[in-house]
Each structure stands twice: as C-alpha cells, then as structure tokens.
Amino acid sequence: MHHRNPEVIALAHLVERTPGSVAFKLANFASFDPTLRARGIKGAANAGRLDQKVWNEFYSNWTELAFESELRLANKKQTAVEELIEESELLQFPVGRTKEQLVKVRINQAFFRKAVISAYNGTCCITGLKQNELLVAGHIRxxxxxxxxxxxxxxxxxxxxxxxxxxxxxxxTITPDFHIRVSPILLKQQDDTVKKYFHKYDGSLMHLPSRFLPDPQFLKYHNDERFRA
Known part of the structure; x- marks a missing residue:
C-alpha cells in the first residue's frame, strides 16, 4: 500500500492525486480490515467516518460495488469496461443472459480472481507454488x-x-483454524504420486493471505457439507 507501488502510482495519476495521498487513503481503509487486524497491522489511526462508511458499504455488497468500481475505473481510463479483463482470467459463466448481464458476470469474476490471487501474493494456499498461470481463485462456498x-x-x-x-x-478441505485436511479416500492410497501431492500436506497450516482471510464460517461449511471424511 506504499506510495512506490506501481499500481498506486497509476491510480493516483488517474484520480489526479499524489501517490502519497492514495497510499494514505489505503492506510485509512486498512484500519478496518479484519485480516490485517488479526495480523497486528492497525493501519492509519486517523481514519474518518466516511472511510468507515465506504468500507462497510463495499464489504457488504461485493457483487454490485465491485462492478461499479470497475465501471468507474474504465471511465477514468476512457475505455470500455470489457477492456479491463482478459479471456485467461475468466471463469465459466451461465448462458442465456443479456449482453449487459454477461459483461457484469465477467467483470465480477475477473475482479474476484485478481482480489484473491493478490491477497495470497500469487501463492498457492496448499503448496506454496508461485506460478500465476497455474493458480485459480477457488470458491469455498x-x-x-x-x-x-x-x-x-x-x-x-x-x-x-x-x-x-x-x-x-x-x-x-481447510478447517476453520486454517489447517489442511486430506480425505481418508486419498490417505488410504499408498501410491507414491498421491503421497507426494496429498499425504504430506495433511495437518499442515495453509499459506495464509495478507488480507481477506478465509471466513471461518465458509470453511466450516466446506468441512461439514463438502469434505469426504
């Protein structure tokens, strides 16, 4: 979030502010981030009521405001919002919708991928692999x-x-306290490949993100409803 970050510099140019002022605003928002708080990072101490309002509004309505933010970014860049995404970043999306709905789905999927991969600093939460082309932003629920x-x-x-x-x-699966569990279906297998890619991770702590920590309630859902224990 510092003023030397190229993305901060680019955004500052678009909104006609200094990189320092943009970084300062990000620090204000960081003071409300529960993941950063859990890591002992407090953010700026002088965040105001408006900062809190913006944070709360965005945090409680990702679907609408993620798309709106991308529309505003495209407007600042004087380009179509579709130009902000690449085909390689898109997930599958439902068919039978209008063009506008499809664009919104695509933009939101691209936003989700960027937000998640960035939060994990381009690192697989299971293996620690750092190769962007081999990573996906997986949904817990x-x-x-x-x-x-x-x-x-x-x-x-x-x-x-x-x-x-x-x-x-x-x-x-990943437990609500962020440990990896491997299904007994795989643990029973003694194949060297299965051991190499699965057995050794059982019980390990996942690689944690720098922000947007997985919601324990979502992880509990996956443990209770999806995991083949």
Missing part, C-alpha cells in the same frame, strides 16, 4: 450455492489447478 458471496474475496482461496479440483470434490 461454490458459485451456485451462495450468490451473495460469489465475489467476496473472503470466500476465495488461491490454489493450484490439481488441488482446486480435489477441493471442489471434497478430497481435501
């Missing part, structure tokens, strides 16, 4: 199960494709 939290970064984890597939199918 699936897209089709919890519409209100589809875009909530606290409902996401950065995870590699192999373990994402295992997570989706309940072969691995």
């Amino acid at each position: 699936p897209w089709g199960v919890d519409e209100a939290n589809r875009i909530n970064p606290s409902n996401g984890i950065a995870i590699n494709y192999l373990h994402d597939r295992a997570f989706e199918n309940g072969l691995i």
Whole structure:
C-alpha cells in the first residue's frame, strides 16, 4: 500500500492525486480490515467516518460495488469496461443472459480472481507454488450455492489447478483454524504420486493471505457439507 507501488502510482495519476495521498487513503481503509487486524497491522489511526462508511458499504455488497468500481475505473481510463479483463482470467459463466448481464458476470469474476490471487501474493494456499498461470481463485462456498458471496474475496482461496479440483470434490478441505485436511479416500492410497501431492500436506497450516482471510464460517461449511471424511 506504499506510495512506490506501481499500481498506486497509476491510480493516483488517474484520480489526479499524489501517490502519497492514495497510499494514505489505503492506510485509512486498512484500519478496518479484519485480516490485517488479526495480523497486528492497525493501519492509519486517523481514519474518518466516511472511510468507515465506504468500507462497510463495499464489504457488504461485493457483487454490485465491485462492478461499479470497475465501471468507474474504465471511465477514468476512457475505455470500455470489457477492456479491463482478459479471456485467461475468466471463469465459466451461465448462458442465456443479456449482453449487459454477461459483461457484469465477467467483470465480477475477473475482479474476484485478481482480489484473491493478490491477497495470497500469487501463492498457492496448499503448496506454496508461485506460478500465476497455474493458480485459480477457488470458491469455498461454490458459485451456485451462495450468490451473495460469489465475489467476496473472503470466500476465495488461491490454489493450484490439481488441488482446486480435489477441493471442489471434497478430497481435501481447510478447517476453520486454517489447517489442511486430506480425505481418508486419498490417505488410504499408498501410491507414491498421491503421497507426494496429498499425504504430506495433511495437518499442515495453509499459506495464509495478507488480507481477506478465509471466513471461518465458509470453511466450516466446506468441512461439514463438502469434505469426504
């Protein structure tokens, strides 16, 4: 969040502010971030009521305000909002919708991926792999199960494709205290490949994000409803 960050500098240019003032505003918002608080990072001490209002509004309505923020960013860049995303960043989306609805879905999916991967600093939460092309932003509560939290970064984890597939199918999970559990279905297998890619992670602490810590209630849902114990 410092003033030398290239993204902070670029945003400052767009909104006609100094990088220092943008970084200062980010520090104000950081004072409300529960993940940063849990890590002992307090953010700015002089955040105001308006900062709190903006934070609360955004945090309680990801679907609408993530899209609105991207629209405003596109407007500042004098481009179409579709130009802010790349095909490689998009997840599958439902068919049979209007063009405007599809654009919104695509923008929100791209926002979710960027927010989650960034929160984990481009690191797989299971293995520690740092290769962006091999990572996905996986949902803890699936897209089709919890519409209100589809875009909530606290409902996401950065995870590699192999373990994402295992997570989706309940072969691995993450406990509410952020430890990895491997299903007995895999633990019973003595194949060297299964041991290498799964057994050794059982009981390990996941790689935690720098912000948007996974919501323990979402993790509890995955443990109770999806994990094949």
